[in-house]
Structure formats: C-alpha cells, structure tokens
Amino acid sequence: MMCQLFPYAEHVTRWLEPEQQRAWRAYVRMQGELNAHLSRQMSVDSEISMADFAVLVQLTDTPDERVRVLELARSLHWEKSRISHHVARMEKRGLVRRENCRSDGRGSFVVLTDLGRSAIEAAAPAHAETVRALVFDQLSDAEVETLREISEKVFTRLTTGECASVIARCDADDPMEVVPEESGCPEA
Amino acid sequence: MMCQLFPYAEHVTRWLEPEQQRAWRAYVRMQGELNAHLSRQMSVDSEISMADFAVLVQLTDTPDERVRVLELARSLHWEKSRISHHVARMEKRGLVRRENCRSDGRGSFVVLTDLGRSAIEAAAPAHAETVRALVFDQLSDAEVETLREISEKVFTRLTTGECASVIARCDADDPMEVVPEESGCPEA
DNA sequence: TGAACCTGGATGATGTGTCAACTATTCCCG
DNA sequence: CGGGAATAGTTGACACATCATCCAGGTTCA
Numbered sequence: 001m002m003c004q005l006f007p008y009a010e011h012v013t014r015w016l017e018p019e020q021q022r023a024w025r026a027y028v029r030m031q032g033e034l035n036a037h038l039s040r041q042m043s044v045d046s047e048i049s050m051a052d053f054a055v056l057v058q059l060t061d062t063p064d065e066r067v068r069v070l071e072l073a074r075s076l077h078w079e080k081s082r083i084s085h086h087v088a089r090m091e092k093r094g095l096v097r098r099e100n101c102r103s104d105g106r107g108s109f110v111v112l113t114d115l116g117r118s119a120i121e122a123a124a125p126a127h128a129e130t131v132r133a134l135v136f137d138q139l140s141d142a143e144v145e146t147l148r149e150i151s152e153k154v155f156t157r158l159t160t161g162e163c164a165s166v167i168a169r170c171d172a173d174d175p176m177e178v179v180p181e182e183s184g185c186p187e188a
Numbered sequence: 189m190m191c192q193l194f195p196y197a198e199h200v201t202r203w204l205e206p207e208q209q210r211a212w213r214a215y216v217r218m219q220g221e222l223n224a225h226l227s228r229q230m231s232v233d234s235e236i237s238m239a240d241f242a243v244l245v246q247l248t249d250t251p252d253e254r255v256r257v258l259e260l261a262r263s264l265h266w267e268k269s270r271i272s273h274h275v276a277r278m279e280k281r282g283l284v285r286r287e288n289c290r291s292d293g294r295g296s297f298v299v300l301t302d303l304g305r306s307a308i309e310a311a312a313p314a315h316a317e318t319v320r321a322l323v324f325d326q327l328s329d330a331e332v333e334t335l336r337e338i339s340e341k342v343f344t345r346l347t348t349g350e351c352a353s354v355i356a357r358c359d360a361d362d363p364m365e366v367v368p369e370e371s372g373c374p375e376a
Numbered sequence: 377t378g379a380a381c382c383t384g385g386a387t388g389a390t391g392t393g394t395c396a397a398c399t400a401t402t403c404c405c406g
Numbered sequence: 407c408g409g410g411a412a413t414a415g416t417t418g419a420c421a422c423a424t425c426a427t428c429c430a431g432g433t434t435c436a
Contacts, residue, residue: 015316020324023336030339031219033265033346040394051422070384077221082423084386089421106384106431128203136208138341146334148211151218153326158221239392258414270393272416277391294401294414382433392423403412 034134041130046123051086052095053127056112056120059096065112066099072110095119222322229318234311239274240283241315244300244308247284253300254287260298283307 016024039050048056058072059065067075073083087110090096095116101107136144204212227238236244246260247253261271275298278284283304289295324332 015313015320016324019329019336020320020332023332023339024319024323026336026339026343029265030343030346031223033343035219037346043394049421068384069386073385077217079424080385081387081425084384085422085424088386101384104384104432106429108385131212132204132208134345135212135342136204138345139338141207143334143338144208144211146331147338148207148214150327150331150335151211151214154323155214155218155221157322157326158218158225237392256414267394268415269395269417272414273393276416289414292402292414294399296415378436380434383431385429385431387426387428389426390424392421394421395419396417397419398417399415401412401414404410406408406410 037134038127038130042123042127045126046119048095048119048123052090053120053123055083055086055090055110056095056116059110059112060117060120065117066109068101068107068109070107090116225322226315226318230311230315233314234307236283236307236311240278241308241311243271243274243278243298244283244304247298247300248305248308253305254297256289256295256297258295278304 042048042050042053054076055072058067058075069083069087070080072078072087073080076083078086087096087098091098094113096110097113099109099111101109139147203209230241231237242264243260246255246263257271257275258268260266260275261268264271266274275284275286279286282301284298285301287297287299289297327335
C-alpha cells in the first residue's frame with residue numbers, strides 16, 4: 001500500500017536470491033525515478049529533451065559538427081528509424097539541418113545549426129550539475145568505481161553473444177537471419 | 189571529449205571528474221540497453237509489455253485482484269493520466285477491466301481478468317530468468333550489495349527535499365506526504 | 377551491361393508517455 | 407443547507423519509440 005514500486009515478490013523470489021531481489025528492486029526504482037527526473041529537469045529549464053541532448057552531444061563531439069545518420073544511430077545505439085524521425089523533428093525546430101552526402105548519393109549528414117549549438121550550451125551546465133548533485137555527491141570514490149564496473153559488465157553481457165543479435169539491428173539489419181532462440185537470450 | 193563542449197562550464201558549475209564521467213557514461217549506456225533488452229524480451233516471448241507487467245504485478249499482489257486507479261499510480265510512481273491511458277489500452281486487450289467503486293462515486297477499480305492472470309503467469313518466469321542471466325550472473329555478492337546501496341542512496345536523494353516536490357505530483361500538493369523509505373531500512 | 381542484392385535512409389501505422397484542461401463527486405466549513 | 411476547494415479519474419493534443427515496409431543509390435558478378 002505504501003511506496004513499494006515493483007513488488008515482484010511473488011513472481012521473482014523463486015528465481016532471485018533475497019539479496020539480489022532487494023538490489024534489483026532498488027535499482028529499478030532508482031533508475032526509473034532518475035530518468036524521469038533528468039528528463040524533466042532538462043525540458044523544464046531548457047528547450048530540449050534528453051534525446052535532443054544526446055544527438056546534439058554527438059554533433060558537437062565531431063570537428064565538422066556534421067555526422068552521417070547511420071553513424072548517429074550506431075553511436076547512440078538507436079534504431080535508424082528512430083534517429084530518422086527524431087532528426088526530422090529536430091530539423092523542424094531548427095536545431096539541426098540535413099545535408100546530402102556527395103560521395104554517397106544515398107547518405108545524408110545531420111549538421112548542427114547555430115540554434116542547436118546554443119541550445120546545448122545552454123542546457124549542458126544545468127544537466128551536469130543535476131547529475132552531480134543527484135548521483136555523484138551521494139557516492140564515494142569506491143562506489144563510483146563499482147558502478148562503472150557493474151555497468152560495464154552488464155553492458156558487455158548485453159552486447160555479446162546471443163543478446164547481441166538484438167542490438168545488431170542497427171549494425172546490420174538482416175532480420176531474417178535472426179535465430180528463433182526459444183526463450184530469449186539468457187540461456188547462454 | 190564532452191568537457192570541451194562546455195567552454196564556460198568550468199566557471200558556471202563543476203562538471204564531472206574524469207572517473208565520474210566514465211562511470212556516468214557507462215551507466216547511461218548500460219541502463220538504456222538493459223531497459224531495451226528487457227522490454228524486447230518481454231514482448232517477444234509473451235504478449236505483454238513491461239508496463240503491462242508492472243500493472244499486472246500490482247493486481248496479483250492484491251488479495252482481491254482489484255486496485256483503485258490512484259493507488260496504482262502511487263505504487264508505480266506513474267502519473268494518473270498515464271495509468272488511465274494504460275488501463276484503457278489494457279482493457280481493450282482484455283487484460284483488465286474497470287469497475288465502479290460504490291463507496292466513492294468518483295473512483296473506479298481496475299480488476300484482473302483471467303486473461304490478465306494467465307498473461308502474467310506466462311511472462312514472469314522468463315523475465316526473472318532474463319534478469320538473473322543479464323545482471324546477477326555477472327556480479328559478485330559484493331557488487332550486488334554495492335548496487336543496492338548506490339540505488340538506495342540516489343533514490344533517497346531523489347525523493348527527499350526539493351526533488352520530492354517533483355515526484356509528489358501524483359500525491360497531490362502535500363510534499364510531506366512523500367514516504368521516506370519504508371521497511372527497506374536503507375542503512376541495513 | 378544488367379540482374380540480384382545490399383545499404384542508407386525515409387515513411388506511416390501503432391503503441392506509449394506527458395501535459396494541460398476537463399468532468400464529476402466528495403469534503404470542508406460557514 | 408450551500409458554495410467553494412480538494413479529489414478521482416478521463417480526455418485530447420502532442421512528443422516519442424518501434425515495427426514493417428518502401429525506395430533510391432551502390433555493389434557484385436556473370
């Protein structure tokens with residue numbers, strides 16, 4: 001009745017150890033709230049969303065401030081249609097513009113505009129400050145290190161072996177070759 | 189790197205230490221991939237989404253298998269309009285149904301249907317197995333403990349003080365209503 | 377050359393989340 | 407009692423993510 005977020009108790013207890021279950025519930029809850037808070041903070045005190053921010057970061061990280069659409073998809077781990085839709089919306093708002101690629105008639109670049117640059121420059125400090133205040137001010141150096149190790153381990157697991165086939169969608173979309181794989185990838 | 193994106197960030201705010209930044213990027217990537225993978229796994233080998241699952245868990249955890257809409261919103265930390273929309277969609281698919289509340293003419297219950305019950309019973313084992321395989325099989329006991337501690341610290345920060353007012357949206361306008369941490373005893 | 381195939385990207389349908397505004401009931405208090 | 411305020415929940419508009427499909431431009435190879 002109170003504040004229990006994901007009381008998997010009945011369903012998960014049999015498969016996770018009690019300690020694991022407590023950790024999982026705490027993680028899920030924290031992660032949801034943190035995402036919500038960061039998104040909200042970003043769109044409240046700037047005019048862009050977290051997704052816009054991610055795209056703009058990729059662009060400002062590039063000397064040219066122009067990146068091919070599919071490379072954006074790869075570096076953000078987004079599907080190509082997602083990046084396409086999102087760039088279309090950002091273009092409509094003037095944050096980026098598209099440019100044709102002369103060396104490859106199919107391709108197109110996403111180019112940072114002045115408005116886009118000033119938008120990310122306006123948004124970044126508050127975002128960084130929020131992350132610092134919400135996360136890193138709460139953690140010791142050892143905890144930060146462990147957080148990184150945990151994240152890397154899980155991420156590696158996610159992008160290795162059978163799980164990778166899911167993510168491979170944007171690296172090479174040959175969906176026909178994806179093996180049926182009965183109950184997901186966990187069966188490694 | 190990102191640091192040079194923010195020319196005057198140094199003057200306005202503390203950006204992140206290099207180790208913090210690495211940890212943050214690792215966490216963000218992991219968290220995004222993990223969410224995507226869990227969602228995908230769930231909707232591939234069962235006919236429900238993670239959001240459906242969360243709602244169904246709340247219902248099956250209740251003796252009656254019926255919960256008031258606003259209580260759903262509170263326990264899931266969702267906005268009331270989100271739960272309303274989502275329940276409408278689930279009702280359309282036969283997973284739940286609505287029932288009027290006689291003791292309060294404004295209220296309504298969300299009630300689990302047989303289809304809903306069999307859907308969650310079919311989905312839960314594979315989900316738990318996926319979580320175990322992707323996360324806990326990668327981590328030592330110490331890492332699991334640290335993950336829980338980190339999550340609890342950040343979550344506490346998110347639901348305390350000024351941040352709480354943001355989350356309190358669904359708890360009406362009484363910020364003191366926000367429950368700090370129930371039986372969890374973060375420092376245990 | 378040209379047919380089969382691959383690749384980069386766009387598009388439309390659909391499901392989902394958020395915000396603001398709205399209705400209807402109940403509560404509070406004079 | 408009556409009139410406001412709070413509460414429970416819905417609705418519509420819009421932003422966003424995913425999926426399947428389409429298409430134009432390149433590649434391969436006979």
